[in-house]
Amino acid sequence: MLSKKICVALNKHTNTELYSAYLYLNMSSAANAMGFKGAANWFMVQYQEEMVHFMKFYTYLNSQGEQARVEQMAAPPGTFKSMLQMVEETLKHEQFITGCINELTDLAVKEKDHASQIFLQWFITEQIEEEENDRELIGKLKLIGDNGYGLLMLDNELGQRVFTPPATAGGA
Numbered sequence: 232m233l234s235k236k237i238c239v240a241l242n243k244h245t246n247t248e249l250y251s252a253y254l255y256l257n258m259s260s261a262a263n264a265m266g267f268k269g270a271a272n273w274f275m276v277q278y279q280e281e282m283v284h285f286m287k288f289y290t291y292l293n294s295q296g297e298q299a300r301v302e303q304m305a306a307p308p309g310t311f312k313s314m315l316q317m318v319e320e321t322l323k324h325e326q327f328i329t330g331c332i333n334e335l336t337d338l339a340v341k342e343k344d345h346a347s348q349i350f351l352q353w354f355i356t357e358q359i360e361e362e363e364n365d366r367e368l369i370g371k372l373k374l375i376g377d378n379g380y381g382l383l384m385l386d387n388e389l390g391q392r393v394f395t396p397p398a399t400a401g402g403a
């Protein structure tokens with residue numbers, strides 16, 4: 232059983248993960264419009280990962296006898312001036328998500344909610360990977376600058392990213 236406070240906070244974050252999915256869906260279109268098919272693929276895989284994150288929260292709430300609810304949300308941005316700006320915004324967003332996960336964990340500790348602490352642990356680790364991926368990509372983009380050949384090479388690399396579906400309901 233979850234406390235009211237935890238339940239409300241987890242449901243709010245369920246919706247934030249869904250917002251992340253929508254944000255990356257918009258970024259995938261924007262990359263495609265810029266002519267970066269590989270980057271469009273990279274953001275599409277990112278979208279699929281976010282749907283897994285969303286479903287993890289949704290399923291956890293329901294498995295605890297609660298009722299996960301999707302809510303109305305603000306539309307994510309859809310206009311970006313460059314690949315670099317898009318990835319910088321991705322990192323900023325993931326840093327915000329890391330903060331949310333930390334706050335949720337603090338609350339679970341405060342409420343002596345051990346099950347939620349264990350549940351959130353996966354996300355603490357996942358956020359390290361998310362931020363690392365973005366920082367790596369920003370580094371490469373800064374190195375490449377306006378070099379067309381470099382951008383083509385990177386876009387080709389981003390096109391190789393494959394979504395790995397979770398091995399279990401708890402994976403991804």
Ligand SMILES: [Fe+2]
Binds near residue numbers: 284328
């Ligand atoms: Fe996420």
Ligand SMILES: [Fe+2]
Binds near residue numbers: 280357360361
């Ligand atoms: Fe990830």
